[in-house]
Amino acid sequence: MTLTEKILAKASEKAQLSPGDNVWVNVDVFMTHDVCGPGSIGVFKREFGEDAKVWDREKVVMIPDHYIFTNDERANRNVDIIRDFCHEQNIKYFYDITDRSNFKANPDYKGVCHVALAQEGHCRPGEVLLGTDSHTCTAGAFGQFATGIGTTDGGFVLGTGKLLLKVPPTLRFVLDGEMPNYLLSKDLILQIIGEITVAGATYKSMEFVGTTIESLNMEERMTLCNMAVEAGGKNALVSMLFPFLLQDKTSVPYEPVYSDQQASFLSEYRFDVSKLEPVVAKPHSPDNRALARECKDVKIDRVYIGSCTGGKTEDFMAAAKVFLASGKKVKVPTYLVPATQKVWMDVYSLPVPGSGGKTCSQIFEEAGCDTPASPSCAACLGGPKDTYARMNEPQASSLLSIKVCGCEYYGLLVQVCVSTTNRNFPGRMGHKEGQVYLASPYTAAASALTGYVTDPREFLQ
Amino acid sequence: MALFSAATSTATVLPRNLAFASSLSRSLLRSPRFLSFPTAPRNRASVSIQAPRAQAAASSSASFHGLCYVVGDNIDTDQIIPAEYLTLVPSKPDEYEKLGSYALIGLPASYATRFIDAGETKTKYSIVIAGDNFGCGSSREHAPVALGAAGVSAVVAESYARIFFRNSVATGEVYPLESERRICEECHTGDVVTIELGESRLINHTTGKEYQLKPIGDAGPVIEAGGIFAYARKTGMIPSR
Numbered sequence: 001m002t003l004t005e006k007i008l009a010k011a012s013e014k015a016q017l018s019p020g021d022n023v024w025v026n027v028d029v030f031m032t033h034d035v036c037g038p039g040s041i042g043v044f045k046r047e048f049g050e051d052a053k054v055w056d057r058e059k060v061v062m063i064p065d066h067y068i069f070t071n072d073e074r075a076n077r078n079v080d081i082i083r084d085f086c087h088e089q090n091i092k093y094f095y096d097i098t099d100r101s102n103f104k105a106n107p108d109y110k111g112v113c114h115v116a117l118a119q120e121g122h123c124r125p126g127e128v129l130l131g132t133d134s135h136t137c138t139a140g141a142f143g144q145f146a147t148g149i150g151t152t153d154g155g156f157v158l159g160t161g162k163l164l165l166k167v168p169p170t171l172r173f174v175l176d177g178e179m180p181n182y183l184l185s186k187d188l189i190l191q192i193i194g195e196i197t198v199a200g201a202t203y204k205s206m207e208f209v210g211t212t213i214e215s216l217n218m219e220e221r222m223t224l225c226n227m228a229v230e231a232g233g234k235n236a237l238v239s240m241l242f243p244f245l246l247q248d249k250t251s252v253p254y255e256p257v258y259s260d261q262q263a264s265f266l267s268e269y270r271f272d273v274s275k276l277e278p279v280v281a282k283p284h285s286p287d288n289r290a291l292a293r294e295c296k297d298v299k300i301d302r303v304y305i306g307s308c309t310g311g312k313t314e315d316f317m318a319a320a321k322v323f324l325a326s327g328k329k330v331k332v333p334t335y336l337v338p339a340t341q342k343v344w345m346d347v348y349s350l351p352v353p354g355s356g357g358k359t360c361s362q363i364f365e366e367a368g369c370d371t372p373a374s375p376s377c378a379a380c381l382g383g384p385k386d387t388y389a390r391m392n393e394p395q396a397s398s399l400l401s402i403k404v405c406g407c408e409y410y411g412l413l414v415q416v417c418v419s420t421t422n423r424n425f426p427g428r429m430g431h432k433e434g435q436v437y438l439a440s441p442y443t444a445a446a447s448a449l450t451g452y453v454t455d456p457r458e459f460l461q
Numbered sequence: 462m463a464l465f466s467a468a469t470s471t472a473t474v475l476p477r478n479l480a481f482a483s484s485l486s487r488s489l490l491r492s493p494r495f496l497s498f499p500t501a502p503r504n505r506a507s508v509s510i511q512a513p514r515a516q517a518a519a520s521s522s523a524s525f526h527g528l529c530y531v532v533g534d535n536i537d538t539d540q541i542i543p544a545e546y547l548t549l550v551p552s553k554p555d556e557y558e559k560l561g562s563y564a565l566i567g568l569p570a571s572y573a574t575r576f577i578d579a580g581e582t583k584t585k586y587s588i589v590i591a592g593d594n595f596g597c598g599s600s601r602e603h604a605p606v607a608l609g610a611a612g613v614s615a616v617v618a619e620s621y622a623r624i625f626f627r628n629s630v631a632t633g634e635v636y637p638l639e640s641e642r643r644i645c646e647e648c649h650t651g652d653v654v655t656i657e658l659g660e661s662r663l664i665n666h667t668t669g670k671e672y673q674l675k676p677i678g679d680a681g682p683v684i685e686a687g688g689i690f691a692y693a694r695k696t697g698m699i700p701s702r
Contacts, residue, residue, distance in 0.1 A: 035547045039602060042552025047690045049702075067548060074548035081550075134600040134624060150602035150628035151551065152688060198535055199594040203623050232597065232622055285535060381544040381599070423598060425537040427567045432543075 002170040003237050003259040004205040007145040011128045019169035019266070027059065028127035030157045033113050034064040034075070036132035036150075037082040043155025054089050055161035061093040061122055062086050063113040068376045069100055072384035076100075093120070103341060103374040111340035111375030114138040114308040118222060119342055121250030126257040130157055134229045135308050135422065140236035141221035143257055147235045168205045168234045169266040170259075171196075175210040177274035182460045184318055185220040186310060186420065186440035188212070188271070189227040190279045194289025195269065202232030204266065207259060212273040213238055219314040226309045227422050230286040278455050280418070281438035284426050292443050295453035300416045303330070303448040304389055304429070305441055306337030306373075307380035310420020313346040315441040316372075320352045320360040322445035323367040326459045331451035334369040335389035337378040344375050369448070380421040382430040391415055391430035418447040523658040523685070525614040525636075527587035529665075530576055531650045532568065536591055537598035538625065540567035542607040544599075551606040551632075558582065560603055561610025565589075574650050576611070583612040588654055591618035592645045595637075596625020602632060609634030615656055617663055617674065619643055630680045633688035638663075639675040 001009060005017045012023035032040050044052065054060050062082050067075035079097070086094035095116060097109040110116035114135050117123055125143030129136060132154040139146035149163065157163050173192060193200070206228045213221070221238045228236030239258040278292040305311065305319050316338065323330075338344035347360040355363060361372060370389075379389040393415055415434045424436035439447065442456035449459065546563045549556040564584065565576035577584045589608065595618035596604055605628050608616065615636040616629070629637040638656065644663070648654070652667035658681065661674040677684070686692035693699040 036601065038550040039552050042550060043690075046552060072548060078548060078550065132600060134598065136600075148600035148624055150600055150624060150631055152602060152628065152631040152690070156689065198597055199620060199622070202594070202620070232594065234623055382539070383544055384548065385545065423537070423539070425535070425539050425598060426569045427539050427543050428537075432540075432567055432569050 001260055002205065002263040002265065003143065003207060003239060003257055004145060004170055004235060005167060005263070006257060006259070007126055007128065008165065008167050010126065011145070017167050019167050021167045022164055023167065024162050025128055025165045027130050027157050027161050027163060028124070029059055029061060029117075029122050029129045030154070030161075031061045031063065031113060031117060031122070031129065031131035031133070031136065032082070032154055033062070033066055033133060034068070034078045034082060035066045036154060037062055037085075038078045039151035040132055040154030040158060041081060041085045043152050044158040047155060048159040052159060054091070054158050057090050058092045059161065060089070060091050060158065061117065062091055063095050063110060063116050064097055065111055065113050065116070066377045066381070067383050067387070068097060069103075069374050069378075069388060070384040070386050072386070075384055093122070095120075109341055109375075111338070111343070112308045112311065112377055114222070114226065115312055115339040115343065118142065118218070119340060121252075124250060124252060124254040126255055130154075130163060135226055137228045137233060137236045138222050138226040138308055140225035140228065141218060141238050143237060143239055145235055145237070148229065166203075168203055170205040170207050170263075171201055172265040172268045173206060173208050173210075174268060174270045175208065175212040175273050176270070177212055177272045179212055179215060179273050180276070182278060182442060182455075182457045183273070183276060184440040184442055185216055185223045186438075187276060187279050187443075188273065189224050189230075190281050190286070190289055190438060191271065191276055192269070193227065193231045193281070193287045194279065196231055196287075198230060198285055198287045199232045200287075201228065201234075203234055204232075206231065206233045206236045207265075208236065208238050210271075217314060219312045222312065223309055223315075227286070230422060278440060278443050278457070280443060280453060281424055283424055283435040283437065286423060286438060288424075291455070292439065292453060293455040295437065296455070298416065298437070298453040300332055300418050300437070300447055300451060300453060302332050302389075302391075302415070302417045303334040303444050304337070304379060304417055304419040304421065305335070305444055306339065306378055306389075307421040308339060308377075309380075309422040310441055310444070311337055311339035311343065313343050313350070315420060316343070316347050316360045317350070317352060318441040319445040320355075320363040322442055322449070322456055322459050323363050323369075324352060324355050324358075325461075326449050328449050329368040330448040332448055334364075334367075334448040335379070336364060336369055336372040337389065338372055338375045340375050344372060347372050367449075379429050380419075381423075382428060387430075391417060391434040394431045394433040418444050418453060420444050525588060525656045525658075527614070527654070528585055529588040529590050529648055529650065529652050529654045530565075530574075530584070530586035531590045531645055531648050531652075532565075532572070532592070532595075533645060534592035535594045535597055536568075538596060538601050538604040539598055540569075541565055541596065541604040542601065543567040547601060547603055549603070551603055557606065557610050560607045561612070564607040564611035564613070586650070587612055587614050588656065589613055589616045590645050590648050590654075591616060592643065593619045595621050596629075597622035600624045600628075602628045605629040605632055605634040605637075617644065617656070619645070630683050631689045633684045633686065633691065636677060636681075636684055638677060641673040641675060644672050
């Protein structure tokens with residue numbers, strides 16, 4: 001069996017499973033947040049009764065993260081709804097925020113759920129994690145079967161701890177070769193999505209193996225798995241080979257799990273990573289792949305570094321490395337949103353290698369970036385109008401001038417953002433006419449320095 | 462949940478099952494999905510559950526009739542319901558209605574005909590016709606809910622993103638039907654169409670063309686019941702309240 005089949009077999013108490021089997025799966029962890037929590041709670045109460053209790057108060061994780069630093073009353077109310085529910089149900093893992101004016105005054109507050117789940121030890125190999133968020137697949141980096149569900153299914157899980165799932169066939173991605181120093185795993189996943197399209201893995205599991213994958217740290221593996229849903233994938237998995245430390249995070253015993261040698265895969269894709277170049281996904285689709293250097297004439301208005309995909313500690317370290325190497329200042333507004341409170345602390349405290357002891361925050365300040373903002377999903381998905389760094393305007397402030405046959409023509413450019421986030425469909429980051437280029441933190445930082453989409457090799461030698 | 466014209470009858474159930482059986486291997490290969498149990502006996506079992514409803518109408522079948530709204534490929538959930546409206550909680554009745562009024566508001570300006578007219582809260586298009594990968598992107602259940610609340614009965618797409626399909630079935634908000642071929646380029650917004658669920662057929666009265674749809678399979682009775690909880694209660698899987 002594949003790793004996905006093995007995990008689902010264990011969770012459904014079956015000896016053997018094949019793709020296409022429908023099985024009732026026991027859920028190890030159910031996660032919801034402020035956007036889909038109130039709906040899940042509403043369904044739970046409607047269907048199981050006002051006085052019903054969740055199936056296991058220690059297996060429910062509630063993480064306010066989407067619309068936190070906003071004055072939108074309904075958004076604030078939604079956080080209140082999940083807080084009231086957590087208190088009523090005595091939910092063990094609730095990462096609350098009550099003082100929105102200063103996130104640091106909230107010791108329990110984490111930030112972006114997928115990064116917080118990993119940090120807090122909820123991502124354990126061989127388990128099943130269901131979350132009311134499509135990027136729940138991020139946890140596959142830890143060898144966990146993790147997938148996104150809706151709020152009706154969420155309400156069902158809250159009441160029963162089970163869900164009927166169809167066993168997906170597995171696509172195997174073999175990535176071999178030494179990773180060049182100008183690539184990050186964001187380049188790998190954009191390469192793959194460009195190859196198989198935004199529906200290439202629909203209803204399927206994506207398993208990543210190969211020597212390149214073995215060399216990736218946990219955060220890089222999370223980036224890879226995070227965007228499986230952008231190819232339509234049900235889940236993503238990396239077998240646990242990296243000696244990461246969960247012991248200090250969880251007291252729950254776990255065992256590493258792998259696909260069997262004789263496992264059957266639907267198809268296999270091979271990549272020689274040493275030959276790849278930095279890529280971007282052009283507007284308006286994550287599979288609209290192009291080499292970063294092919295887009296060097298695309299003028300940009302802003303850069304955004306953040307989210308579950310590109311707002312982890314390693315992502316900020318990577319961006320800082322480019323700023324440090326160039327020694328220059330950014331030419332466009334550059335917004336930085338650490339995914340979690342811990343990432344924010346790292347940005348302000350960890351020394352960047354080769355900098356003589358400077359932190360990311362110092363390097364960002366010297367480069368002229370915006371001050372790192374309060375941890376949350378922020379502008380990755382637009383959100384309420386007052387969300388930090390949201391693309392609210394359709395048009396850029398700068399005028400486009402083109403000279404044709406000696407005559408100068410002026411036109412307004414649409415607003416263009418290079419972003420380390422995961423989606424660039426119309427309107428994703430706010431205004432639907434805005435254009436988003438998805439890129440790695442290296443490419444995002446290099447683009448900030450030039451004001452154009454830029455291959456990071458211009459700065460990383 | 463959207464209403465449709467009549468209850469499913471035993472008379473139309475039979476051809477539907479035959480159609481399902483004949484395209485079984487293909488639909489399995491092309492769209493493996495939750496809730497379509499691919500065996501004839503199981504399919505028949507679910508039909509028998511509908512038997513009481515069938516006596517109400519002897520020869521009619523579930524059908525939807527109305528104007529269609531046509532979109533292209535990869536219509537993601539941000540275009541169906543932009544993130545700024547996700548503060549609305551679908552399980553609250555007034556907010557459910559409000560979600561409907563924003564359905565498909567995220568479509569770019571290139572869609573000159575808007576899905577919901579200015580000042581209206583419901584759409585006049587009860588059927589949405591789309592290309593590949595409809596509903597891709599986030600897991601927000603607000604997407605099928607917004608469509609259903611706006612007055613959409615069915616979406617007919619070439620294919621769906623997984624979570625959108627499942628959320629449509631789980632909520633019973635809209636029928637996520639699949640076309641056998643690409644019809645989004647042959648239909649135009651405002652065309653008058655009929656979907657005959659029992660025969661898995663879409664008729665475009667404006668152009669006079671007919672199209673075969675893939676059978677909805679076991680998801681059909683779940684949607685008809687009003688979602689998984691209603692279906693489970695109706696069929697005795699979970700106790701009635």
